Amino acid sequence: MAQESPTFSPLYRQIKSLILQALASGEWRPGEAIPSEAELAVRFNVSQGTARKAIDEMAAENLLVRKQGKGTFVASHNDPRAFFRFLRIVPIDGTLAFPQSVPLECWRAKAGLEASRTLQIAVGAPIIIVRRVLKFSGKPVVVDEIYLPGEIFQGLTLEVLQEYQGSIYSLFETRFGVRMIRAEEHIRAVAADRTSAELLKVAEGSPLLSVERTTYTYGDKPVEWRRGLYSTAEHYYHNELS
Amino acid sequence: MAQESPTFSPLYRQIKSLILQALASGEWRPGEAIPSEAELAVRFNVSQGTARKAIDEMAAENLLVRKQGKGTFVASHNDPRAFFRFLRIVPIDGTLAFPQSVPLECWRAKAGLEASRTLQIAVGAPIIIVRRVLKFSGKPVVVDEIYLPGEIFQGLTLEVLQEYQGSIYSLFETRFGVRMIRAEEHIRAVAADRTSAELLKVAEGSPLLSVERTTYTYGDKPVEWRRGLYSTAEHYYHNELS
DNA sequence: GAGTGGTCTAGACCACTGC
DNA sequence: CAGTGGTCTAGACCACTCG
Incomplete structure (x- = not known):
């Protein structure tokens, strides 16, 4: 017997990708509630159980947040609980506090080979580069260099970065409509160069963690490299x- | 109205903890199939859907592995697909191959303060310390120092380590009945000391990743520090x- | 009390495996 | 073909939130 459906996809996954589409199109914004399970079931013409299973998977992927008695909400980087999902550094002595982001520079450039490859844009396409320091209780701990596709982040300036209260992903979400949903990190140990050493107030050549991150938005589209x-x-x- | 169940726990979670108990007691061993959903439903006197939900959660936690048409199996470190779940290092050029573990030393000692704290055993309790090197295509890449509670790993010797084919967690599982299910890692950048530098064939003082890991078995019991x-x-x- | 998500059930049927 | 997990449904009821 010939196989009827070589690419069999269950109903709830089709529903899931429809909801995903709606999310990507901005039908519901981060922090907002999406329709109730019952409403979605009617809209997509499936049982509530099937709509539920689609939502379940998306909640497991941190795309949605369920709150019993209230509704299901689009995940947001404004939610302080999401903050340390993408910042995995903690003090040795355990006194966890929110760091302060200090933007240093923000300039325009054209994508080189590496930026072109990681951001999947053309060589020579406009990019924006941000340098900033992260301070914990006033002490510099992280220095970041952030590469962004210029087309998406038009209007990003040092002033915008300095004015904004909250995490940088929160800024991207509210000001540029870009929601970061997933990242891959490549971690290595390197020796501090002169400028980084000065910024971090360590000796030149002392060992530092190098954390290279590619961050993706809906549809696995890379929108940040740092x-x-x-x-x-x-x-x-x-x-x-x- | 007084709240009826301040510690409300749904049925499927109770079932889950019963299955967990059976797993911890060794009723089914790693790699073996557990009873079918229908059988478990009968055994615990719930509907198949409820048994299913318990299993679903445990599969999501990598405790069980579902295989359609075949059954549900106890997760095992013998499964090669599980290998890189606990070894997150990959070559830059992408040619992923299985590393070779080279045990160097294995000796007995008594737990100091740090071992006592991380392994949750008494100060002075017997521990076993293993030193080994991990080689990728013949080149040394990782040097590990592994601390184990002596009581659990009685009979572990350098010979046992050298003879065994397969990962060290696979050895722990088959020879000592200890299954590692979860770990926490603390990663820092350090300068290579003389002995490590020699083993890894790098210059003394060059930056290395220091990965400290505490590994837990069922019931969140720590059974390894490295x-x-x-x-x-x-x-x-x-x-x-x- | 109305509305939301969360649990539990029972039953039908589908997809995959192996004998 | 029988046995397994996987999907889908429909309905009842529970737990939580808010007005």
């Missing part, structure tokens, strides 16, 4: 394996 | 954020 240098004298990068 | 020094000249530590 390299962070982490001083791990009083902090460590925390990771959970399971 | 520090790995990773040479990241030709490899990086890979992490996914979501």
Whole structure:
């Protein structure tokens, strides 16, 4: 017997991708509630259980947040609980506090080979580069260099960065409509160059964590590449394996 | 109205903890199939859907592995697909191959303060310390120092380590009945000391990744502590954020 | 009390595996 | 073909939130 459906996709996954589409198109914005399970079931003409299963998967992927009795909400980087999902550094002595982001520079450039490859844009396409320092209780711990596709982040300036209260992903979300949903990090140990050493107030040549990150929005589209240098004298990068 | 169940726990979670108990007691061993959903439903006197939901959660936590048409199996470190779940280092040039573990030393000692704290055993309790090197295509990339509670790993010797084919967690599982299910890693950048530098064939003082790991078995019981020094000249530590 | 998500059930049918 | 997990449905009821 010939196989009827070589690319069989269950109903709830089709519903899921429809909801995903609606999310990507901005039908509901980060922080807002999406329609109730019952409403979605009617809209997509499936049972509530099937709509539920689609939502379940998206909640497991941190795209949606369920709140019993209230509704289901589009995940947002404005939510303080989401903050440390993408910042895995914690103080050795355990006194966890929110860091302060200090933007240093923000300039325009054209994409080189590496930026072109990681951001999947043309060589020579406009990019924006941001340099900033992250301070914990006043002490510099991380220096970041952030590469962004210029087309998406038009209007991003040092002033915008300095004025904004909240995380940089929160800014991207509210001001540029770009929601970061997933990232890959490549971590290595490197020796501090002169400028980084000065910024982090460590000796030149001392070991630093180099954290290179590619960040993706809906549809696995890369929209940020960054390299962070982490001083791990009083902090460590925390990771959970399971 | 007084709240009826301040510690409300749904049925499927109770079932889950019963299955967990059976797993911890060794009723089914790693790699073996557990009873079918229908059988479990009968055994615990719930509907198949409820048994299913319990299993679903455990599969999501990598405790069980579902295989359509075949059954549900206890997760095992013998499964090669599970190998890189706990070893997050990959070559820069992408040619992923299985590393070779080279045990160097294995000796007995008594737990100091740090071992006592991380392994949750008494100070002075017997521990076993293993030193080994991990080689990728013949080149040393990681040097590990592994601390184990002596009581659990009685009979572990350098010979046992050298003879065994397969990952060390696979050995722990088959020879000592200890299954690792979760770990926390603290990652920092350090300068290579003399012995590590020699083993990894890098210059003394060059930056290395220090990966400290506490590993837990069922019931969140810590059963391993280790520090790995990773040479990241030709490899990086890979992490996914979501 | 109305509306939301969360649980539980029972039953039908589909997809995959292996004998 | 029988046995397994996977999907889908419909309905009842529970837990939580808010007005």
